[in-house]
Amino acid sequence: MPETPPPPGSTPPEKPGSWVMLVLWLAVLLSLLSIFLADTGPSTETVSYSAMKEIIRERDVSAAVIAEHEITVTIGTPGAADSVAYRAVLPVQDGESLLATLENRGVEITARAPEGVSILTYLLPWLLIFGAIIWLNSRMTGGLGGARGPGNLFSGRFSKPTERRQRVTFDDVAGQDEVKREVSELVDFLREPDRFHRVGAEAPHGVLLMGPPGTGKTLLAKALAGEADVPFFSTSGSEFIEVFVGVGAGRVRKLFEAARKAAPAIIFIDELDSIGRTRGTGLGGGHDEREQTLNQILAELDGFGEREAVVVLAATNRPDVLDPALLRPGRFDRHVTLNLPDREARREILGIHARKLPLAGDAGLDAIAAGTPGFSGADLKNLLNEAAISAARRGGAQITGADLQDARDKVMMGTVRTLAIQPEEHHRLAVHEAGHAAVAYYTPGADTLYKVTIIPRGRSLGGTHMLSEEERHTLPEDYLRAQIVTLLAGRAAEKQLIGTVSSGADDDIKRATQLARSMVGRWGMDPEIGPIDLRQNEDHPFLGRSMAMPRIHAEQTAAQVDRAVMSLLSAAEEEATATLAAHADEVASLIAALEEKEVLDFEEIRRCLDPESATAAAAP
Structure with missing residues (x-):
C-alpha cells in the first residue's frame, strides 16, 4: 500500500x-x-646534542630519562617549580659514552620503553x-x-505516492480529446483488472507518450492516475544515472518492486530518451551505465506477471532516438501522440488556466487563441502568467485584454529594448519592415498581416508579424513560395529604395534558404531534380552513427541541389522587387506612417496600402 x-x-x-x-x-x-593528549608532561626545551653534553658537564643534573631515540635531563629537583627539563635527540653511536658520564656524576637514570601507537x-x-x-x-x-x-x-530516486492534495483528472487536460479517449481504457483496467483477466485480456505493459515539449505529456499521466485513483510513481530518466556503475539498474529494480507492491499503480518515466537511446551507437563502446539501466528496464517490462495491474507510462519528445527493443510488442507497444493544439483547443486551454485568474470579462481570450498558432499548452500558461505580471505591475485589480495582448507580443517578439538608433538606421528599419509588410499584403497565398513595428524587441530591431487564418497540416508549394518572397522582401526594399543592403536581412536569408532547400531536397518541388530525399545527415542524434554514415548522393547531385536552391531564391527576390515597384506610392506611404508611429496594426497598414478597401470596410 x-x-x-x-x-x-x-x-x-x-x-x-x-x-x-x-x-x-x-x-x-x-x-x-x-x-593531542598523548604527551601531557611538563614543558621541555629542545636543545642540540652538543648543548646537551655541555649541560651534563657544567650543570647539576638530578635525573635523566632515556627513551628510544632521545634523552631528557632535569636540572634541579624533579617536579619542583624551579626545575628545568631539556630534551635532545640521542645518537646511537654516542649513547654509551653519554651514559658513562651520567653514571660517573651520580645521576639517576631511567629508561623508558618505546611508546606504542594507539x-x-x-x-x-x-x-x-x-x-x-x-x-x-x-x-x-x-x-x-x-x-x-x-x-x-540502490533505492529508487522516485517520488513515492503520498496523499494527493489536489487530484488531477481528465477535466484538467484540454485540447487532447482523442488522446484522452485512447488512454481511457487504461482507467478501466486499473479500476477493475479482474474484469479483463476473466476473458484473458492483458493491459498494455507500456504506453509511450510522444509529442513536442509543453503539450501536456506529464499532465496526461497525472490525470490518468487521478482518474483511476491509484498510486502514481513518477521519476525522470536522468535520475537513474549516477557515477557508480550498477546504481541505475538497482534503482530500476527498486522502482518496479515498489510499484508491484502498491498495484494497481502507475509508473511514469519522464524524458525516457535520456536512458533509452539506441544502444551501441557511441564512440566509447556499449558497456556503460546508461545501457545497463536500459537493459534493466527492458527486463522489468518483460517481468510483469499476468495479474499485476501495473502500467508504465513514459514521455519523450525524441521518439526517433529510442532503442527498437523498447518499442516492440510487450514493452512500450502503445504509442500515443500529443500534437500542438489547434484554435479551439487553445481556447479550451486558456479557459482552464484562466479559471483562477481575475479576468475582466473574457478579456479577449478568443482573439488570443486565434493569434497564437503553434503555441503549446505550456506556452499559453506562460502567456497568461505574463499578463498577470503586467496587470500587477501597473497596479490593476483585473487582467484586461490589453494585458493579454502585451503578454502575447512579449512572448512572440521579446521584451521591448531601449536603443539609441540613428536617424539613418531608423529610416532603413522602416524601409525593411515596410517591404515585408507590403509584399505580404499584395502576394496571394501569404499569411494575414497582424502587426509591423520598428521598436526593438528581444534580439531583433523590428518585426513584421503575420497570422495564419487557418490551421495548416500540410504546406502547399504556392504557400511556401509566398513565404520565401515575403522573407526576401525586406532586403529587396532596402536595395531598391536605399541602394544598398545591410546585415538586417541575416535571419530572413537563413529562413528563406532553409525553406528553399527543404522544397528541393525533401519535398520534391523542383521539376528537374524530382521526388528524391537529399537531406543532409546532420539531423542524426548520435555522433557515432553520423560519422560512420557515408554520403547518400553524388557530388554532382549536391551541386544540382545548390543551383536549384539559388534559382528559387533569386526568382523570389525578383518577384518581391517587382511587387514593390508596382506599388511604389503605397509603399512610400507605409514607410512614412511607420517612421511616425513605429507600430502599425492591420487596419493602419491597409489604410496605407489599400485606402479604398480600408474606407469600404470602415463604412457602416
Missing part, C-alpha cells in the same frame, strides 16, 4: 544513516583527542574515508525518497 506522510505536528522518525554518521564522527573526535591512530584514516563515502551517498540520495544511509544507494 502507498506510504502516507506523518500527521501534522508529529516528530519524524530517526533515519538510520544519521546514527551511523554520529558514531563515526564521535570515533574521529576521540582519535584526535587521544593524539589503535585509533591506525583506524582514523579508514574511519574518515568511510564517513566521507556515507556523507556523499546521503547527499546524492537524500530527499528523493527513502531513508539516508548506505542501503539507500
Whole structure:
C-alpha cells in the first residue's frame, strides 16, 4: 500500500544513516583527542646534542630519562617549580659514552620503553574515508525518497505516492480529446483488472507518450492516475544515472518492486530518451551505465506477471532516438501522440488556466487563441502568467485584454529594448519592415498581416508579424513560395529604395534558404531534380552513427541541389522587387506612417496600402 506522510505536528522518525554518521564522527573526535593528549608532561626545551653534553658537564643534573631515540635531563629537583627539563635527540653511536658520564656524576637514570601507537591512530584514516563515502551517498540520495544511509544507494530516486492534495483528472487536460479517449481504457483496467483477466485480456505493459515539449505529456499521466485513483510513481530518466556503475539498474529494480507492491499503480518515466537511446551507437563502446539501466528496464517490462495491474507510462519528445527493443510488442507497444493544439483547443486551454485568474470579462481570450498558432499548452500558461505580471505591475485589480495582448507580443517578439538608433538606421528599419509588410499584403497565398513595428524587441530591431487564418497540416508549394518572397522582401526594399543592403536581412536569408532547400531536397518541388530525399545527415542524434554514415548522393547531385536552391531564391527576390515597384506610392506611404508611429496594426497598414478597401470596410 502507498506510504502516507506523518500527521501534522508529529516528530519524524530517526533515519538510520544519521546514527551511523554520529558514531563515526564521535570515533574521529576521540582519535584526535587521544593524539593531542598523548604527551601531557611538563614543558621541555629542545636543545642540540652538543648543548646537551655541555649541560651534563657544567650543570647539576638530578635525573635523566632515556627513551628510544632521545634523552631528557632535569636540572634541579624533579617536579619542583624551579626545575628545568631539556630534551635532545640521542645518537646511537654516542649513547654509551653519554651514559658513562651520567653514571660517573651520580645521576639517576631511567629508561623508558618505546611508546606504542594507539589503535585509533591506525583506524582514523579508514574511519574518515568511510564517513566521507556515507556523507556523499546521503547527499546524492537524500530527499528523493527513502531513508539516508548506505542501503539507500540502490533505492529508487522516485517520488513515492503520498496523499494527493489536489487530484488531477481528465477535466484538467484540454485540447487532447482523442488522446484522452485512447488512454481511457487504461482507467478501466486499473479500476477493475479482474474484469479483463476473466476473458484473458492483458493491459498494455507500456504506453509511450510522444509529442513536442509543453503539450501536456506529464499532465496526461497525472490525470490518468487521478482518474483511476491509484498510486502514481513518477521519476525522470536522468535520475537513474549516477557515477557508480550498477546504481541505475538497482534503482530500476527498486522502482518496479515498489510499484508491484502498491498495484494497481502507475509508473511514469519522464524524458525516457535520456536512458533509452539506441544502444551501441557511441564512440566509447556499449558497456556503460546508461545501457545497463536500459537493459534493466527492458527486463522489468518483460517481468510483469499476468495479474499485476501495473502500467508504465513514459514521455519523450525524441521518439526517433529510442532503442527498437523498447518499442516492440510487450514493452512500450502503445504509442500515443500529443500534437500542438489547434484554435479551439487553445481556447479550451486558456479557459482552464484562466479559471483562477481575475479576468475582466473574457478579456479577449478568443482573439488570443486565434493569434497564437503553434503555441503549446505550456506556452499559453506562460502567456497568461505574463499578463498577470503586467496587470500587477501597473497596479490593476483585473487582467484586461490589453494585458493579454502585451503578454502575447512579449512572448512572440521579446521584451521591448531601449536603443539609441540613428536617424539613418531608423529610416532603413522602416524601409525593411515596410517591404515585408507590403509584399505580404499584395502576394496571394501569404499569411494575414497582424502587426509591423520598428521598436526593438528581444534580439531583433523590428518585426513584421503575420497570422495564419487557418490551421495548416500540410504546406502547399504556392504557400511556401509566398513565404520565401515575403522573407526576401525586406532586403529587396532596402536595395531598391536605399541602394544598398545591410546585415538586417541575416535571419530572413537563413529562413528563406532553409525553406528553399527543404522544397528541393525533401519535398520534391523542383521539376528537374524530382521526388528524391537529399537531406543532409546532420539531423542524426548520435555522433557515432553520423560519422560512420557515408554520403547518400553524388557530388554532382549536391551541386544540382545548390543551383536549384539559388534559382528559387533569386526568382523570389525578383518577384518581391517587382511587387514593390508596382506599388511604389503605397509603399512610400507605409514607410512614412511607420517612421511616425513605429507600430502599425492591420487596419493602419491597409489604410496605407489599400485606402479604398480600408474606407469600404470602415463604412457602416
